[in-house]
Amino acid sequence: MSSRMQIGELAQRANVSHRTIHYYERIGLMKPAEREGAGYRYYDETAYQRLEKIAALKRLGLSLDEIAAVIDLYFEDASGIKGKEKVLEILEAQLAKTNTQLAELTGFRRDLESNIARMKSLIDQARQAD
Amino acid sequence: MSSRMQIGELAQRANVSHRTIHYYERIGLMKPAEREGAGYRYYDETAYQRLEKIAALKRLGLSLDEIAAVIDLYFEDASGIKGKEKVLEILEAQLAKTNTQLAELTGFRRDLESNIARMKSLIDQARQAD
DNA sequence: CGTAAACCTGACGTTGGGTGCAGATTTAAG
DNA sequence: CTTAAATCTGCACCCAACGTCAGGTTTACG
Known part of the structure; x- marks a missing residue:
């Protein structure tokens, strides 16, 4: 449970597959991870929290699109939010x-x-x- | 809003397409309708109520499978329910x-x-x- | 430095919940 | 009786939300 982790550990902790994380990144739900050297993604604790939040919102019946519309409220300074x-x-x-x-x-x-x-x-x- | 109606009227009232009703019948969510003469389906008021109930349960996030598992409780004598x-x-x-x-x-x-x-x-x- | 474990990407497959088409049939209206 | 409107069926296709496969690269370890 190091604060700096690769996709495999993150996926396991958050109980999703690494392909799901790739997918969330592609559709803009997860922010592109820090890519060190030649391509490996590295994540921190907030990435994990973000996945947990996504899962929670999914359980409430929100679509990934709807989640994308609100999730930044949980992870960004609200004053910096656009629109x-x-x-x-x-x-x-x-x-x-x-x-x-x-x-x-x-x-x-x-x-x-x-x-x-x-x-x-x-x-x-x-x-x-x- | 006659009590005896064809699929078109039922679909319109329940705000679904007739293809959706066919689909629900295929997967066992709607009971096969009475088929008069050569094939046309005829429905009564309870078919409409059933569609409304299905829509309501969907809004709660139930899958069609889950709905199928409980919907008869709303429309059948519970003592006749199997299993x-x-x-x-x-x-x-x-x-x-x-x-x-x-x-x-x-x-x-x-x-x-x-x-x-x-x-x-x-x-x-x-x-x-x- | 070799090798295994972890990671990468693109392309294609899958499931749930339908929708669209097309050709055939049936019913309703004039 | 004719014809338009409604319905029938099967098949193909769609979208969301992933999963699988395969081949190639990267990193960690002894």
């Missing part, structure tokens, strides 16, 4: 989506809980009938 | 996932809100500087 109005728009749209999703998810959980109860009682009934 | 133990397992796994997702989503909303506030104040500062 602030545009970013603000994106954030507010995302917030609206998130609120809707929270509401739907809460409803879904209710459904799951009641279905679980139903299933349990049906299974119990079946057992009694033996 | 109850298996379904119960699926439901409980889904509940765990949902709880995690709710927690993460809540955290993400907090992030969004604080980033929105930051962006707003940065934009304001830029305006003042004029």
Whole structure:
């Protein structure tokens, strides 16, 4: 867990393949790594944190494009971020989506809980009938 | 909005293409529709509701496979559902996932809100500087 | 200095979730 | 009865998000 690592170690720690990291770099989601000598990429701790954040945002259902639109907020001085109005728009749209999703998810959980109860009682009934 | 409709009307109402409905039928997500005479599919209101439910579950991030695993709970007499133990397992796994997702989503909303506030104040500062 | 382990790149394959086409058939309307 | 609109099917294709393969280079180690 050295602070300076190659792609293999980074990939393993972040639980992705090295090809995934290449891919993220190609599409602009990971910044081009420092290339020492003739081509090997070297990463530091923030690269790892960035991959973790990407994974977390993916779990929330964001596409890689959407992630690219917001991730710099987590890793750059916000005052240096380009197109602030545009970013603000994106954030507010995302917030609206998130609120809707929270509401739907809460409803879904209710459904799951009641279905679980139903299933349990049906299974119990079946057992009694033996 | 007749109760008996063809695929075109159903597709339009549910805001999907007729090809999508064919596709859902092929993968077992929609039940084969009643086929009158020589091939045309006819649907009723529950087909529409099913499509709406599918869309809602998709918004929550479920894959079509996962949706297939739970959707019958919404449209069939639960006592007639096959493999109850298996379904119960699926439901409980889904509940765990949902709880995690709710927690993460809540955290993400907090992030969004604080980033929105930051962006707003940065934009304001830029305006003042004029 | 040799060699194995790690890394590089480009090209092609894969999976999920569909969309588009085209030719054939069917139904609805006049 | 004719004809336009709707539907049918299979096949090919699309995009996102990677994975696989293969051949070539680089670095680390004894």
